[in-house]
Amino acid sequence: MRDRSRGVVRPFSLRNARGSAAAAAIGIGAALLATPATAQDASEDEEVELDTLRIEDRTADVNPNAEPGAPYKARTSGDVRITRPIAEMPNTMQVLTESYIEDSGYTDLRPLLDAQPGITVGTGENGNQFGDRYIIRGQEARSDVFVDGLRDPGMTTRETFAVDQVEISKGPNSTFAGRGTAGGAVNLITKQATTDYDFVRADIGLGTDRYVRGTVDANFVLGEDLAVRANVLYGYTEVPDRGPADRERKGAALSATWSPGDAFDITLDYYGLRAHDKPDIGDYLSGDGSTGNRLPVETPPYAQDQDFMRSHVDVFTGRVNWALSDNVKLTNRTRYGMSDNGYVVTAAAGNTTSATGPGGAYPTITFSTHQKFQKVDYFATQTNLLISSDMMGGKNDLIIGAEYTDHSVKNGNWLNTNTGAFNCRTGTAAGSALNNYCGIGADGRPVSNLNSLLGRSIVRGAVNQDYHVETLSAYVMDTLDITDALTVFGGVRFDTYDYSLGVTGGNPPAVTQYEYSDSFWNGHLGVTYELGELGMIYASVATAADINGGESDVGTNAGYGGLLLVDGELPDAIPERSMLYELGTKLNLFDNRFLLTASVFQIDKDDVFEAAGSGYTPTGTGNTGANRTRGFELGLAGNITPIWSFQGGLTVMDAEITKSAANPLRVGKTLSNFADFQASLLTRIQPTDAFALGFAVKHKSKRYAGQPDTAPAFTTRPDGTFFYNQPVPAYTVGDAFVEYRFNENIEFRLNANNLTDEKYYLAAYQSGRFLYKGDARQVVGTLTLRY
Structure with missing residues (x-):
């Protein structure tokens, strides 16, 4: 099973085989015409090369980490610090390949990750409202998204038009990632220019709900040493069945590579995204909170004309790879990024008009406003020295690395004035004057001007939170083959940081400044034992640590990861600690071509920061909480026959609060936003070279809304039993697609997502005030042109 061809300093280059598009075409033809006998006579390197060229016959923009002949299976990671194939690593890593992403029909990162077992999504109110927010194995991960191994700190909308693969590491991961990563991390591997060959690919999509999407991916070899690549995006759609709520995407990713030889290359790239949405907050929970009988209430599409959510992202990255010798390689990734994320959105809730008002009393919905803006500036640089050698008779991959990050965030509020005329009266006070905005009229129908009812006037306000974290890290990692069958993986990392938060409040406004410094160690240790050619078994332990105030979007809202104070003062707190124990195969x-994985795991999280009251208060009890997650995970990716591909898995998990000084009644309860059972599967069948079809199904069990790292809101009955107040119903949703390839240059794919038009919900706010809806059925056709 072990892939001896994968080395930390071996350059990936096909220049000698294919220096141009013509050479690539010759190589593809040779691969297709090769007989089993000629393939048997060829060398090992030639066999790998021919397999790779066959995959290129389906997709011009080859992902260098792909497994030849298995479009849903990645062979290697795009992180240079992971020096062995994914099938040999002692941890759970799920990879979504470009082919999987295309066939799924999803283009934003959030629906892609929500479909994966072990991951749920969360909500926010006036913090991270619609920026991607993920929960992995029950632990908050909204700040644990990385791009090519560097943290991406902006609370933004993330697109996949420039992504080769999405790598999801499950379990504490601070040796690789630094602070956070208590439940895992998400790493996006981006498309880069290559000097190997030219290609141009264009995708044009049209669909229901005014869907239109166009992308271009073009790589040009300008000489033996220089290449440029451009990915361009435009997309628009109304939110299915919720218009006028909509989503618009404009993006560009530009990359240039200079590679004067196999030993050295420099890549400079730019990534820009403009995501402009009119968001849909969705429905809400209603019912008898004293019995737990709360159910979703469906609402008409009520997004206001002035509602918006904007994510503007600009990122510049430089990359250097230098093979100092056959066994030593130096890499550096340096990045400067900016993002501007802002929104003003509307939420609906049930209400009843006043019996004393015009028309008498009738049930209706009224509206609330939620808003925030966030400006992020960050700098990061990471250097790795990779040394490959033979030690104790086996291969040894040693990595010595250092990382510096400077992360600055300014948060503020929008000033909103509703200028529309009141159209109803609510409340119990006597009188007939109108005092509110009602979305449902006395006839039980939406009012005629529902989407312009509030008539908002919006002005950007002043910054009220100034967040800054500067971190310096150093780490050592080693992978050592003790015998042909036994391999040990280990690493340690040291992080030291300076934290500051300035909060503006009061009348007249005054700034309160909080500052502190701290440091922590983390490590991981894994052992694998190879079971012949079939596979391997492994055992691993790993740690993670997070800091007080680690989430940049919430200031001193301690219940949501903001800075926690005790008696109004910054406490002498220690980092939260997470420990993973995992056994797997x-x-x-x-x-x-097919990877089957299974693991059992336990995550213990200690020294958890606890808020004393609601999530809005900075007051807390310090490092007084603890929780535990146990589970089983099964994963599958790849081809069981040349024509049948799979990607999917399931998780069965149990979460429990094990300690709480803030509220001892939480002990024994589950974690907020946690699904006990999740499963998903996407399969593709290609009976002929021209025709393919597939389907997908995803299932999530019931979840309960609440604050991160603690129990959902609950009520204790007189007999001592309890119920959770804010349930999010379980759901099962199916998708389907068909694909037809007319020739080597033209193909067409038809996706039907949410095929049966199920009504389902992704997440709820802790009070049930809003309930994010999953998309209704949408049908999209995409024409792909290749040159």
Whole structure:
């Protein structure tokens, strides 16, 4: 099973085989015409090369980490610090390949991740409202998204038009990622220019709900040493069945690579995204909170004309790879990024008009406003020295690395004035004057001007939170083959940081400044034992640490990861600590084209920061909480036959609060936004070279809304039993697609997502005030042109 061809300093280059598009075409033809006998006579390197060229016949923009012959299976990680194939690593890593992303029909990162077992999504009120927010194995991960191994700190909308693959590491991961990562991390591997060959690919999509999407991916070799690549995006759609709520995307990713030889290359790239949405907050929970009988209430599409959510992202990255010798390689990734995320959105809730008002009393919905803006500036640089050698008779991959990050965030509020005329009266006070905005009229129908009812006037306000974290890190990682079958993986990391938060409040406004410094160690240790050619078994332990005030979007809202104070003062707190224990197996089947994984795990999180009251208050009890997650995870990715591909898995998990000084009644309760059972599967069948079809299904069990790292809101009955107040119903949703390839240059794919038009919900706010809806059925056709 072990892939001896994967080395930390071996350059990936096909220049000698294909220096141009013509050479690529010759190589593809040779691969298609090769007989089994000629393939058997060829060398090992030639066999790998021919397999790779066959995959290029389907997609011009080859992902260098892909497994030849298995479009849903990644062979290697895009992180240079992971020096062995994914099938040999002692941890759970789920990879979503470009082919999987295309076939799924999802283009934003949030619906892609929500479909994966072990991951749920969360909501926010006036913090991270619609920026991507993920929860992995029950632990908050909204700040644990990385791009090519560097943290991406902006609370933004994330797109996939410039992504080769999405790598989801599950379990504490601070040796690789630094602070946070209590439940895991998400790493996006981006498309880069290559000097190997030219290609141009264009995708044009049209669909229901006014869907239109166009992308271009073009790579041009300007000489033996220089290449440029451009990815361009425009997309628009109304939110299915919720118009006028809509989503618009404009993006560009530009990359230039200079590679004067196999030993050295420099890449400079730019990524820009403009995501302009009119968001839909969705429905809400209603019912008898004293019995727990709360159910979703469906609402008409009520997004206001002035509502918006904007994510503007600009990122510049430089990359250097330098093979100092056959066994030593130096890499550096340096990035400067900016993002501006802002929104003003509307939420609906049930209400009843006043019996004393015009028309008498009738049930209706009224509205609330939620808003925030966030400006992020960050700098990061990461250097790795990779040394490959033979030690104790086996291969040894040693990594010595250092990282510096400077992360600055300014948060503020929008000033909103509703200028529309009141159209109803609510409340119990006597009188007939109108005093509110009602979305449902006395006839039980939406009012005629529902989407312009509030008539908002919006002005950007002043910054009221100034967040800054500067971090310096150093780490050592080693992978050592003790015997042909036994391999040990280990690493340690030291992080030291300076934290500051300035909060503006009061009348007249005054700034309160909080500052502190701290440091922590983390590590991981894993052992794998190879079971012949079939696969391996492994055991691993790993740690993670997070800091007081680690979330940049919430200031001193301690219940949501903001800075926690005790008696109004900054406490002498220690970092939160997470420990992973995992046993598992990985079986590389069907000529290494299908990976079956299984693991059992436990995550213990201690020294958890607890807020004393609601999530809005900075007051807390310090490092007084603890929780535990246990579970089983099964994963599968790849081909069981040349024509049948799979990607999917399931998780069965149990979460429990094990300690709480803030509220001892929380002990024994589950974690907020946590699904006990999740499963998903996407499968593709290609009976002929021209035709393919597939379907997908995803299921999530019931979840309960609440604050991160603690129990959902609950009520204790007189007999001592309890119920959770804010349930999010379980759901099962199915998708389907068909694809037809007319020739090597033209193909067409039809996706039908949410095929049966199920009504389902992704997440709820802790009070049930809003309930994010999953998208209704949408049908999209995409024409792909290749040159």
